Amino acid sequence: xxxxxxxxxxxxxxxxxxxxxxxxxxxxxxxxxxxxxxxxxxxxxxxxxxxxxxxxxxxxxxxxxxxxxxxxxxxxxxxxxxxxxxxxxxxxxxxxxxxxxxxxxxxxxxxxxxxxxxxxxxxxxxxxxxxxxxxxxxxxxxxxxxxxxxxxxxxxxxxxxxxxxxxxxxxxxxxxxxxxxxxxxxxxxxxxxxxxxxxxxxxxxxxxxxxxxxxxxxxxxxxxxxxxxxxxxxxxxxxxxxxxxxxxxxxxxxxxxxxxxxxxxxxxxxxxxxxxxxxxxxxxxxxxxxxxxxxxxxxxxxxxxxxxxxxxxxxxxxxxxxxxxxxxxxxxxxxxxxxxxxxxxxxxxxxxxxxxxxxxxxxxxxxxxxxxxxxxxxxxxxxxxxxxxxxxxxxxxxxxxxxxxxxxxxxxxxxxxxxxxxxxxxxxxxxxxxxxxxxxxxxxxxxxxxxxxxxxxxxxxxxxxxxxxxxxxxxxxxxxxxxxxxxxxxxxxxxxxxxxxxxxxxxxxxxxxxxxxxxxxxxxxxxxxxxxxxxxxxxxxxxxxxxxxxxxxxxxxxxxxxxxxxxxxxxxxxxxxxxxxxxxxxxxxxxxxxxxxxxxxxxxxxxxxx
Numbered sequence: 001x002x003x004x005x006x007x008x009x010x011x012x013x014x015x016x017x018x019x020x021x022x023x024x025x026x027x028x029x030x031x032x033x034x035x036x037x038x039x040x041x042x043x044x045x046x047x048x049x050x051x052x053x054x055x056x057x058x059x060x061x062x063x064x065x066x067x068x069x070x071x072x073x074x075x076x077x078x079x080x081x082x083x084x085x086x087x088x089x090x091x092x093x094x095x096x097x098x099x100x101x102x103x104x105x106x107x108x109x110x111x112x113x114x115x116x117x118x119x120x121x122x123x124x125x126x127x128x129x130x131x132x133x134x135x136x137x138x139x140x141x142x143x144x145x146x147x148x149x150x151x152x153x154x155x156x157x158x159x160x161x162x163x164x165x166x167x168x169x170x171x172x173x174x175x176x177x178x179x180x181x182x183x184x185x186x187x188x189x190x191x192x193x194x195x196x197x198x199x200x201x202x203x204x205x206x207x208x209x210x211x212x213x214x215x216x217x218x219x220x221x222x223x224x225x226x227x228x229x230x231x232x233x234x235x236x237x238x239x240x241x242x243x244x245x246x247x248x249x250x251x252x253x254x255x256x257x258x259x260x261x262x263x264x265x266x267x268x269x270x271x272x273x274x275x276x277x278x279x280x281x282x283x284x285x286x287x288x289x290x291x292x293x294x295x296x297x298x299x300x301x302x303x304x305x306x307x308x309x310x311x312x313x314x315x316x317x318x319x320x321x322x323x324x325x326x327x328x329x330x331x332x333x334x335x336x337x338x339x340x341x342x343x344x345x346x347x348x349x350x351x352x353x354x355x356x357x358x359x360x361x362x363x364x365x366x367x368x369x370x371x372x373x374x375x376x377x378x379x380x381x382x383x384x385x386x387x388x389x390x391x392x393x394x395x396x397x398x399x400x401x402x403x404x405x406x407x408x409x410x411x412x413x414x415x416x417x418x419x420x421x422x423x424x425x426x427x428x429x430x431x432x433x434x435x436x437x438x439x440x441x442x443x444x445x446x447x448x449x450x451x452x453x454x455x456x457x458x459x460x461x462x463x464x465x466x467x468x469x470x471x472x473x474x475x476x477x478x479x480x481x482x483x484x485x486x487x488x489x490x491x492x493x494x495x496x497x498x499x500x501x502x503x504x505x506x507x508x509x510x511x512x513x514x515x516x517x518x519x520x521x522x523x524x525x526x527x528x529x530x531x532x533x534x535x536x537x538x539x540x541x542x543x544x545x546x547x548x549x550x551x552x553x554x555x556x557x558x559x560x561x562x563x564x565x566x567x568x569x570x571x572x573x574x575x576x577x578x579x580x581x582x583x584x585x586x587x588x589x590x591x592x593x594x595x596x597x598x599x600x601x602x603x604x605x606x607x608x609x610x
Contacts, residue, residue, distance in 0.1 A: 003154030004204070006105045009069035013058045014209065015155075015200045016073065020051045021210035022199025023192055028219055030195075031313070031396040034188040035225040036133070036179040037084065037266045038281070040238075040306050041313030043188035045392040046083025048215040049385075050090060051196075053080025067101040070114075078277050079242065079300075082389060084266055085189035087240075087279040088122050088134055091270035095121030108158050109149045115142035127257055127267040132176025134189035140169035141197065159201040163194075170194050183225035217395035217428040223313050235264055235281040236307055237359065239288045242300040243276045251276050251295050259291055281306065286360035302386070303345070303359045311340055312397050321402060321460055322394040323451040326382060326413050327357040328406035328590040329436075330555045330601075331444035332583045339451035344382045344390050346406075346413065348589055351375040363586035367558035367597045376488045379589050381406075381413035387420035387433075395429040400460035403433040404447040404467055406590060409515035410439070430460050434467050437515035440591045441553035442476030442603035448551075449605070473606040475541060476511040477520065478591050479533045481557055481598030483507055489594055492519075508536065509591070517591075530562060533600060534569040541604045548606045549580045555587030557599035566600055580607065 007015065023030075030044030057076035063069040074097040077090035098121070099114030100106050106114070119142040123129050144162035152158040173187040174180055180187060202208060245251045250273040257269040264282035271277050276295070282288055285303035292298045312322060324342045325331075331341065345356040348366065350373050355361035357379075361369070370377060387403065394401045403421060405414040417433035425431040436443040449470040453463045480486060486507070487497035500507055500522070506529060510520030523532050543550065552570055556563030567582045587601050 003156055005154040006107050007066060007111075007155060008105050009063040009066045012066050012106065013063065013069055015203055017055065017058060018203030018209045019196035019199040020055050021212050022202070023051060023195050024048055024215045025210070025212045026192070026195045027215040027392075028217055028396045029221060030188045030192050031393070032221045033183070033185040033191070033224045034313075035183045035185060036177055036187060038306055038310065039179070039223075039225050039313060040309035041223055041397055042083060042304075042309060042393045043085050043192060045215070045389065045396060046086045047089065047189065047192045049082045049389060049392065050077055050080050050086030052215075053077060054093070065104050066106045067097070067103045071097040071101045073097070075275075078271055078275060081270065081277045081279070082240070083238065084268055084279055085134055085192060087268040087270045087277055088125060088138075088189070089193070090277060091125040091268070092118040092122040092138055094270065094272065095119070108145075108152055108155060111155070111158075112142065112145040112149050115145050118142065125268050125270045127261040127269075130177065132173040132180060133187050134193050136173060136176070136187075137166055137169050137190045137193050141166045141193075156201070156204040159197065159204055163197060163201060166194055166197060179225070185224045214427045215392060217392075217424075223397070226314065236283050236305060237281065237285050237303040238279070238306050238309075239264075239282050239285040240277065240279050240300070240302045241289055241292050241298050243271075243278065243292050243296040243298055245274045245296045249296065250274065256292075256295050260288065263287055263291075285356065289360055301354065301356055301360065302389075303356055304389075305343075308340070308342055309393065312342065312394060315340065315397065318457050319455055320399040320457060321454040321463055322398040322400075323447065323454050323463070324387075324390055324394065324401060324403040324417075325443065325447040326405055326417070327588055328411065328413060328439055329404070329443040329447050330440045330553065330585050330587050330590070331447060332553070332585040335444075335448055335583070339448060339455055341447060341451045342390060342394065344386050344417075346382060346589070347380045349378045349380065357588055363588050363592070364558055366589055366592065370485070370593070370596060376485070377589065377593055379593055381411055381416045384416045384420045387417045388424055391420055391424040391431050395424055395427070395431060398429070400429055401431040402450060402454070402460060402463050402467070403431075404436050404443065404450055405433055406443060407437050407439055407511070407515035407517065408435045409437075410517055432460065432464060434464060435515065436467070437471050437513065438474055438476055438511050438603070439517060440476060440478070440587060440601050440603070441555045441585065442474050442511055444553050444585070445474050445551055445603050445605040446470040449607075470605060472513070474603060476601065476603040477533075477537050477540070478509040478595060478599060478601040479523070479529070480507045480509065480595035482596045485596035486594040492594075508533070509594070530566055530600065531569055534566060534573055537570065537602050537604065538573040541606075543578075543606045545575050545578045547609055549609055550574055550578050551580050551605040551607055552582040553603045554582065554584050555591075555601040556584065557587050557592045557595060558597045559600070560584070562598070562600060566602070570602065
């Protein structure tokens with residue numbers, strides 16, 4: 001390509017595309033060398049998702065004005081920013097846009113000035129900026145470009161001459177932080193930015209955009225470093241949200257940053273007075289979201305479990321496949337941790353306030369709010385982006401990913417997971433979303449069967465077969481705490497609710513083989529109701545004790561003692577030695593929203609004996 005001393009918006013967009021495609025090629029490698037600030041192996045995924053949002057904005061409508069194109073890219077990056085490095089990249093692009101937003105064409109000198117502003121913006125976004133990270137190479141690139149402007153004949157030579165200094169700065173990160181020295185790697189975020197620059201340089205010299213248009217998940221590179229014990233991790237959740245300013249109030253970024261700096265670590269607050277993105281590591285994501293609400297309208301809440309991410313990033317090589325489910329599955333915490341099950345939270349909405357199920361709102365908090373809030377809650381499936389982020393990350397650390405999801409007959413969760421699976425699966429590793437045809441603890445038992453097979457080293461095809469077989473052998477029954485909540489939510493017609501109240505009928509919902517959840521019986525009166533429910537379940541669970549054992553999950557809607565007593569009665573009613581386990585767990589909103597506090601739910605899985 002001939003020397004270019006100016007770039008318009010169309011040319012600059014192609015330069016950015018080439019850099020983004022180059023980053024996509026390195027997604028897996030960046031994940032594998034991610035050891036700072038925590039070794040959770042997701043830097044490549046987060047940077048790719050952030051720049052995927054930029055790529056979509058560039059492709060939407062051609063923009064010949066260079067400054068307008070940069071502003072569009074920055075806004076898209078802010079909306080799509082993921083992780084520490086993604087939030088920093090978004091702030092860097094925001095600085096570029098503020099520095100050059102008025103320019104229809106941008107010269108090398110103007111570009112260097114905008115880079116300086118971008119690097120400064122990025123550093124200001126962090127509560128505790130550290131050298132040896134992406135901040136270091138951002139600054140060095142801006143300084144190198146500024147120094148090269150008088151000696152460069154255009155953008156190709158500016159990039160080529162500046163990159164030697166940037167590569168030296170990148171290599172120096174290997175010794176600047178203790179975590180990087182111990183693992184003998186450069187900073188993953190810093191390398192990600194350098195890969196973007198390399199792609200841009202290649203395009204400026206050859207005109208080649210690159211062939212890769214989606215993040216690549218391939219290869220078998222080992223994860224650098226070692227995961228610290230869970231007890232050594234300061235905070236559990238990588239928490240993010242987006243704030244849009246209200247009509248009456250602009251966002252005070254400094255005040256927001258100061259307020260959040262006392263409750264967590266790895267804080268990045270990027271954005272402007274009109275829109276801001278928060279990234280912070282905390283133990284209580286809801287505290288972050290409550291603080292954010294004081295500064296504007298909150299959306300895009302996310303909280304990733306970093307303990308589970310670290311476990312995935314450093315998993316034993318004998319496990320080839322990762323198992324995911326949505327939080328519609330009610331699974332005891334000890335099973336989730338022991339089997340390494342990854343959970344994508346469903347959304348819970350009370351009027352205008354949204355929560356992440358079992359992350360920013362616990363089941364106990366859900367039932368309290370259900371009673372006290374006059375607005376009946378609604379649940380909604382995770383957006384495909386939530387599943388995509390999870391699948392992208394896991395595809396970097398496993399040979400395949402399988403997601404077990406809430407019945408498609410009553411929720412769009414499977415559809416959202418399936419769309420994400422198809423997209424990520426096209427990027428190199430097989431990803432499948434499977435309809436459990438069940439819910440709550442029933443979905444939980446099916447997920448446990450899948451996770452056990454995966455832990456034993458089963459292939460994707462074998463785990464899929466296990467899921468389908470488990471779905472055929474799992475029954476779920478829910479004794480509603482009150483018919484009123486099902487009526488309020490529209491699940492049960494008002495006339496049926498009225499009749500049930502008049503007759504003192506306690507409605508039992510059950511799952512059916514085609515995935516439907518509907519009334520499957522009832523019990524009259526309140527006398528010995530729990531015991532009669534246990535008998536109802538055992539009578540409908542026909543199994544061959546010589547060939548099958550039973551696995552049982554019991555869920556409770558805020559009534560732990562009732563749940564505990566129900567587990568005891570169930571174990572006593574089945575033949576001695578036939579129950580492999582009967583475990584108690586909190587019941588989430590998938591069924592609880594229709595039954596309310598006091599609801600009891602039982603799932604029974606008939607497992608063939610080997």
